Amino acid sequence: MTASTQTITDLAGDYQLDPAHSRLGFVARHAMVTKVRGQFTDFEGTGHLDVTDPSRSTVEVRITVASLSTQQQQRDDHLRSADFFDVENYPEIVFRSTAIERVADGTFRVSGDLTINGGSKPLTIDFESTGLAKDPFGNVRAGFEGSVQVNRKDWGLVWNAALETGGVLVSDKVTLELDLSAIKTDAS
Numbered sequence: 001m002t003a004s005t006q007t008i009t010d011l012a013g014d015y016q017l018d019p020a021h022s023r024l025g026f027v028a029r030h031a032m033v034t035k036v037r038g039q040f041t042d043f044e045g046t047g048h049l050d051v052t053d054p055s056r057s058t059v060e061v062r063i064t065v066a067s068l069s070t071q072q073q074q075r076d077d078h079l080r081s082a083d084f085f086d087v088e089n090y091p092e093i094v095f096r097s098t099a100i101e102r103v104a105d106g107t108f109r110v111s112g113d114l115t116i117n118g119g120s121k122p123l124t125i126d127f128e129s130t131g132l133a134k135d136p137f138g139n140v141r142a143g144f145e146g147s148v149q150v151n152r153k154d155w156g157l158v159w160n161a162a163l164e165t166g167g168v169l170v171s172d173k174v175t176l177e178l179d180l181s182a183i184k185t186d187a188s
Contacts, residue, residue, distance in 0.1 A: 012049055013185075094114075152174050
């Protein structure tokens with residue numbers, strides 16, 4: 001199977017996320033002037049994609065919050081603290097799908113519940129299929145990309161600091177960026 005001969009039906013099946021080739025990232029504005037980018041490095045996820053009846057598809061992702069990294073230790077420690085993610089009391093972020101629909105050839109709308117700090121809120125993300133290929137080890141891999149902007153306060157992440165020049169240190173709006181590589185786990 002090559003990218004040029006791939007059809008939407010080739011995507012059908014069960015999958016497991018490959019954390020070594022996936023990125024669960026986030027972007028937030030800092031001090032009103034620049035963006036800080038980070039990611040979670042420890043996560044697992046499974047999915048089932050039924051392309052003939054997408055409503056029978058499912059996704060679940062579990063993220064170890066302590067694995068967050070913005071490449072700056074002091075900021076990472078603050079994000080792990082009770083001011084933000086409160087890792088000691090809420091060590092995981094969980095997403096469970098509630099509905100999946102195909103909105104275009106190769107684009108899927110995934111709706112579900114995102115649980116952060118013990119609070120669950122609905123979230124919808126459009127994912128574009130970026131390809132399907134067999135790797136050198138015989139694994140069938142599917143790629144998906146998606147992003148969505150959320151308000152961190154919806155999940156109780158309310159800490160902030162006023163700036164002397166006006167505005168706040170951390171933006172309420174955070175963009176979640178998801179670049180996923182999933183390995184097919186069934187023979188179909």
